[in-house]
Every structure is written in C-alpha cells, then in structure tokens.
Amino acid sequence: MKIAIAQLNPIIGDLSNNAQNIEKAAQLAVNKNARLLLTPELSLCGYPPKDLVLNPSFIENLSIELQALAVKIPPGLAVLVGTVTKNPNANIRGEKQLFNSIALLENGSIKQVFNKRLLPTYDVFDEERYFEAGRQSNFFELLPNSQTSQTLKIGVTVCEDLWNDEEFWGKRSYEDNPIQDLVKYGVDCIVNLSASPYSIGKQKVREAMLKHSAERHQIPIIYTNQIGGNDDLIFDGNSFAVNRKGEVILRARGFQTAVEIVEYNQNNQDLDQSYMAEFSQTEEEEIWSALVLGVRDYAQKCGFSQAILGLSGGIDSSLVAAIAAEALGSKNVLGILMPSPYSSQHSIIDAEALVNNLEINSYTLPIGEVMKSYDSLLKPLFVGTEFGVAEENLQSRIRGNLLMAIANKFGHLLLSTGNKSEMAVGYCTLYGDMNGGLAVISDVPKTRVFALCRWLNRHQELIPHNVLIKPPSAELKPDQVDQDSLPPYDILDEILDRLIHHHQSIKQIEAAGFDYAIIDKVVKLVTRSEFKRKQAPPGLKVTDRAFGTGWRMPIASRWKLD
Known part of the structure; x- marks a missing residue:
C-alpha cells in the first residue's frame, strides 16, 4: 500500500489557498497510486495561527473549508488534514474551547477526527493558551481499494505526541506517551503530522528519536513536516520515515515543498526503501x-x-x-x-x-x-x-x-x-x-x-x-x-552561548576559563x-534560543546573575 507525504508551505489564514494546495497534493498522490495522503499539522490554516483561533468566524470558516475540501478529494484516496475543531464539552467540563486536530477525509466526508494529546508550552510554543489536550490516542483502519487488498490499522499522532519517550530523553515531560498507547492497540504503522520549527541540527535529533521509538516498539513511523517561513519561525520540512528496525527509509528534501511516496509491504509488515535526500553537508x-x-x-x-x-x-x-x-x-x-x-x-x-x-x-x-x-x-x-x-x-x-x-x-x-x-x-x-x-x-x-x-x-x-x-x-x-567596546568576538560569542543557550552562571563560565571582569561586563550588557x-523587528530563528517569541525576559528587573 502506497502512502504519500505532502510537505506543504501553507500561508497562515489563507484557508482557500491552503485547501487548493492540499487538493493538488491529493491529485499527485492519486497519480502515484497512493491510498493515503499525509499533510502537516494545521495544514488547512497554517501553523502557528496564534490568536486567529480566538476569532469564532475563523473557526467557522475553517469548518466550512474542511467540508468543501472533503468533497474534492479524489475517490479511492484517504487524506489526513490538520485543522482546528470545537470542543463540545468545553463549557460542561471547564475546558478550552478548541482542539488541535487531524481530520480523516475520504469518499466526500469527514470520517474521523484525532486530537493532539501533548501540548507544548516551551520556547515558541504556547498551545495550552488555545487548545484542550486530546484524552486518548486513536487509530483508523485503511480499507482495501482497487490498488490494494490489504487493510492497515494506522495510529495518528500530532507533532509533540512523538516527543515524550522517557528512554530516549532520560525523562518524561508529560504524563502520557501516545506512542506507547498506540502500540497497545496493535497498530501496523504510526503516522505523525508535524509543524516543527527549524533549528540548527534539529533534523538529526528528530531522526535519532524516531529511530529509537521504532526500534523499541518494532513499529514503522512516518513523519511529515511543514516547510516555509511564518514570521520569525522557519519550517524545514525534512519529512522522513523509519522502518521497524529504526532505519531511515525515506527522507524528503529540506526547505522545499514535495510529495513523496513510501510503500507499506504487507509481506514483511514494514516500509520499503524509498527516496533519500541527503543532509546538508555543513551547518552553514x-x-x-x-x-x-x-x-x-x-x-x-x-x-x-x-x-x-x-x-x-x-x-x-x-x-x-x-x-x-x-x-x-x-x-x-x-x-x-x-x-x-x-x-x-x-x-x-x-x-x-x-x-x-x-x-x-x-x-x-x-x-x-x-x-x-x-x-x-x-x-x-x-x-x-x-x-x-x-x-x-x-x-x-x-x-x-x-x-x-x-x-x-x-x-x-x-x-x-x-x-x-x-x-x-x-x-x-x-x-x-x-x-x-x-x-x-x-x-x-x-x-x-x-x-x-x-x-x-x-x-x-x-x-x-x-x-x-x-x-x-x-x-x-x-x-x-x-573591540574598543567589546571583547573579541570569539570570546564574546562563547560567553553568550554559555549564558543564553546553556543558562550557566558567572561562576560556571569563569570555571570554564574566562576572565571574571569580561563575564561580568557581558552579563550587565545583556541585562541592560x-x-x-x-523594540527590535522580528528576527529569523535558527537556534534553539533566539531573541524572538520564545525569549520572555523582563525589562524592569533587578535580578543579578551570580
């Protein structure tokens, strides 16, 4: 059974344009004899929509666009689309009004909805401001069509749902582990629909993490990611898939839109080798x-x-x-x-x-x-x-x-x-x-x-x-x-890296061999x-600690680093 990965570049709030791009990807998937198409997290509205989701008309228009898109999906193809849905129990249970959701579209209708379970609130993420966490992991059965005779049980996860393997990270950041829950259901394959922002070296971390999970649970995992720039965030794509052994068997090219195909082989119940784009040769x-x-x-x-x-x-x-x-x-x-x-x-x-x-x-x-x-x-x-x-x-x-x-x-x-x-x-x-x-x-x-x-x-x-x-x-x-005013940049940048990225104290930086007077001066300059x-314009984020939406330091503060 062939599964298509659509690495898309949505424009936040341009619902009709985003729907058209999903529809085009669906037609390409059909042309390649795919049975299922994966699109990124919130692919219909773009990620992150931020306070746009607080506008009721925005949510209503999303619902209307999703219904219209379902009718346009070619026969014989199932499509997973990222969207926002209403929480019907919000007022009864005192919960958030919305879910970050994945909708399964097939045969002209919305067949099933899956809600994101793990909602990040670190760095640039603020999803608990808008969304209620899904209560359980879920799957769907992809039934045979004219191209295939097999039925697949596919577990659905959304972005952060993958990032809580305590064996890989050495800790749990959330109470639940959606991957473990899906494995208990006996799914054949897990798919993950992401909008994961770029930072230097992050793709290697993603692949290492999924390799570990796939090998640990003996289950193939397919990961699709958004590409494009949205304000200060850059999304790199680099969608990929790993087989049961934890081997990367597909990797889409980074920083480009793409529709790639991976095939599930029923004989060995695993993913076959597919297209492999190379990593960038250098960080530069x-x-x-x-x-x-x-x-x-x-x-x-x-x-x-x-x-x-x-x-x-x-x-x-x-x-x-x-x-x-x-x-x-x-x-x-x-x-x-x-x-x-x-x-x-x-x-x-x-x-x-x-x-x-x-x-x-x-x-x-x-x-x-x-x-x-x-x-x-x-x-x-x-x-x-x-x-x-x-x-x-x-x-x-x-x-x-x-x-x-x-x-x-x-x-x-x-x-x-x-x-x-x-x-x-x-x-x-x-x-x-x-x-x-x-x-x-x-x-x-x-x-x-x-x-x-x-x-x-x-x-x-x-x-x-x-x-x-x-x-x-x-x-x-x-x-x-x-250098009349600043230390040499090789020294300054090393101190700043330790201070900003690693949250080291003055004593820790001094212990690493730097002069106390220089460290003290740098710390005071950073604080002041x-x-x-x-008041700076938005800046493009390429590291895991940028002076943008994820940097939340007070201006009027008397805290002194020791």
Missing part, C-alpha cells in the same frame, strides 16, 4: 537555506516583492545582501550606501564591490551635511558637553531615517542587518540600524556570520575578501573598531539591553 549550508527561505516567505507572505538595506562595507550587511539577493532576486534588492566623514575609503570600496558581485541595485547618499545640520540644531542644547555616544548614534539614526523614507516611498521591505552578538549586548542603535521590517541575522552570532561568508565564497568571491579580513567597526568616530530587544 543548512543555515543559509533556512535564512533564504525565511526572507523569501516573509516578504512574499507580507506582500513585498523588493527589499532595501543599508550597505556599510561590513560583514553583516554583506551577508544580508547576499541572502536577500538569493531569496528575492538581485534586481529586487536595493543597497543604500550612506558614508559619513568617519567612513573609511576601503569600506566604500568594499560596499561597491559587493554590489557588483551580487549584481544588486545601489544608490549613495552621503550624510555629512545632514550630520552638520543636526549638530547645528542641537548645539544650544548640547553646549558644554563632550562628543559621545549620543552624537555617534545620531549617524545611525540619520541612516535609519533615510532607509525608512525610501522603504516607505517605494513600498520596499527594509531589512535590518544586526547579528546576534550585537543584539545580545546592545551594540546597536534604537531607531537607527535596528530599523526594519525583518532582522535577517539576529539569531546568527558574529563568528557564525564570518563562517557563513567564507562558506558562501567557497566557489567564487561574492563577499569581497577585504570584508572578511578587516576588523569589524561601526565607524561612528575616527579609527573606531568593535533587554529594552532594545523588545
């Missing part, structure tokens, strides 16, 4: 694919076809420009050079070289005279004070104003270019270089920015060589370099900069 390749997809989808789903960014001749803006050119096409990217009296000649040359290498559009707006106007206007108020951070930041704010004006005038998406290291310690200017509709590399540390640019240059020079070798500088005063991060 993986991150690049994620960021390009994130920019492309954010722009298109928000109605932008062109992007603008400031080009300083530095490493960060160079990388963002390259990502934008790949995502939107070179002709749709406008780089603005805004040299000041403190800008070095080599930075201007480097920015111009980048423009030529990427074949993007550019325009130069010198800001020297504008700076003089600001100085003249503020002179009576600033009299008797010394040149300092306020005057330095004026340059960034002038540039930010110019970029916003151009973006506003021509309807471009403004991309901000700050990296994670800068966002962490506040080495960025509110209403200046932080201006933008999307922070492309705000979850990419400075050292990783350099690594990505070196990887990008592996075949030809896209990022000018001088950009890779010169000391990073904001160039807001004469001979300025970042929270107000800036709260």
